[in-house]
Amino acid sequence: MIYQSALRQQIIKCCRRLDQLGFVAATDGNVSVKLDGSRILITPSMLSKGEIEKSQLLICSPDGKVLAGKGEPSSEIKMHLYVYRMRPDIKAIVHAHPPAATGFAAAGRALTDPVLPEVILTVGPVPLAKYATPSTDEVPKSIAPYIKKHNAILLANHGVLTLGKDVAEALHRMERVEHLARIMLTAGQLGGAKKMNKNQIKKLLDSFKII
Numbered sequence: 001m002i003y004q005s006a007l008r009q010q011i012i013k014c015c016r017r018l019d020q021l022g023f024v025a026a027t028d029g030n031v032s033v034k035l036d037g038s039r040i041l042i043t044p045s046m047l048s049k050g051e052i053e054k055s056q057l058l059i060c061s062p063d064g065k066v067l068a069g070k071g072e073p074s075s076e077i078k079m080h081l082y083v084y085r086m087r088p089d090i091k092a093i094v095h096a097h098p099p100a101a102t103g104f105a106a107a108g109r110a111l112t113d114p115v116l117p118e119v120i121l122t123v124g125p126v127p128l129a130k131y132a133t134p135s136t137d138e139v140p141k142s143i144a145p146y147i148k149k150h151n152a153i154l155l156a157n158h159g160v161l162t163l164g165k166d167v168a169e170a171l172h173r174m175e176r177v178e179h180l181a182r183i184m185l186t187a188g189q190l191g192g193a194k195k196m197n198k199n200q201i202k203k204l205l206d207s208f209k210i211i
């Protein structure tokens with residue numbers, strides 16, 4: 001069992017990384033982890049991810065009520081709670097606005113083509129969820145078609161959502177999605193990325209024993 005203070009530290013480390021990488025502007029983005037039972041630990045709203053401290057994280061109930069800590073939880077808490085309800089295997093969630101991947105989301109372009117082996121192995125296809133007004137019930141509805149089978153989703157005209165068994169995995173998926181988006185932009189300028197074929201993908205999955 002991981003102690004809560006260690007989980008708080010993991011969230012802060014993730015927030016700092018999102019800030020350093022330029023994946024968030026101003027007070028954008030939010031990070032959460034699932035605690036024991038169905039309580040979650042989540043970043044509060046209106047705080048820069050570059051400055052947030054461990055003590056400012058909030059513990060919330062499955063219906064979004066603040067159980068411990070001061071302030072309001074992230075405005076996207078409905079999206080976080082929905083993901084934890086639908087995916088018992090998921091223990092951490094990262095939401096950010098990395099510029100290249102969010103550019104794809106703004107252009108209405110999913111990142112589902114199989115192009116990079118490491119993305120296929122660690123993230124999978126990244127679909128595009130329909131536009132939803134941020135912080136409303138529209139957001140869980142928009143990701144509903146994808147949430148069971150995907151670990152990263154582009155949110156149209158908004159940003160990116162990544163999931164993981166822990167904070168590090170969710171963060172690494174966010175980094176990989178943004179890296180993929182940048183590579184797809186470069187490949188686009190050079191005539192377009194060549195998709196990996198079925199045989200190449202099968203061989204890749206077989207060699208890493210992923211079925």
Ligand SMILES: [Zn+2]
Pocket residue numbers: 028029095096097134158159
């Ligand atoms: Zn956002």
